[in-house]
Amino acid sequence: MAKGSRPRKSSQPKTSSSTGLPARGAAVDPLELYVALVAGAENLSVTAARGLLRMRQAVQFAQQAAKGALVKLDLDADGEIEWYSSAARAPLLRDFMCLLLLRTIDDFPQHAPAVRRLLARIRRGFDINEYAFQLREQIRKGPPCTDPWDRALTKPRIDEAILTRIAPVAVWAVREMAAAALRAHSKKRWGRGKRCPVCGAMAYARQGARFLCESCETRWPTRARIDCSCAEPQVWVRAAEVSASGFDVLRCAEGKCTTYELDRSLTAAFNPFWYVKLVRLLDAPYKKTALQSPRG
């Protein structure tokens, strides 16, 4: 993968002809190309990169298979859609979770015993929907140190850690599907601001003149700049060491936030955040996973 391409202005995205990325129609699978760029930027192993690709393929397969299935959208007291709880409580979530767990057995066989225990628990009636919902509630209510994701990683058994990492991938996948259905059936004119016009979340990337929603993958046109999530939004600095041609990684001056500038030819872009956390966990050796899993 090419590294260290020239710095450029955020308002002037390159075309595929100027980036060296394969032109549209070239014999490269768009998803494989995008995952290879993410894997390079995240310094993933070959195993983790392949796992990332196959997890996303599994999600797309599940989304296709579930097309037409209804996701009931919960509303809050103000009539706004509660996206997280709607996805967490959707019956579809269970299917998505089970498919991702089965994929884990294939791609990370060292975790097969743990995954089989989890599948057996689900079969015995473990309520995966309630689990996914409570995960979020615990984060909302508790101080940062009680984050269930971090807490699970300190336990000696890997099962809980796998659940805490796989659940958000599945929740986001259902959310993505529900948002696509809403866009398809709504006559509403979508806005052009900084927040996703469908779900209100922030953008994780800019692609040409569009933002890409970090939570539901909606694309919307905007001239705005992406703000970082620090209390005082910082300027973005291009991370030359991990940027590839057509896939620029930007970090805020505090170093806490990341965003991407993507070439328009990267048509299979998706927010890799939860997927990367998941495959990093699964890629670690079984014995060490629970105690030494990277927090990033």
Ligand SMILES: [Zn+2]
């Ligand atoms: Zn959104």
Ligand SMILES: [Zn+2]
């Ligand atoms: Zn920041």
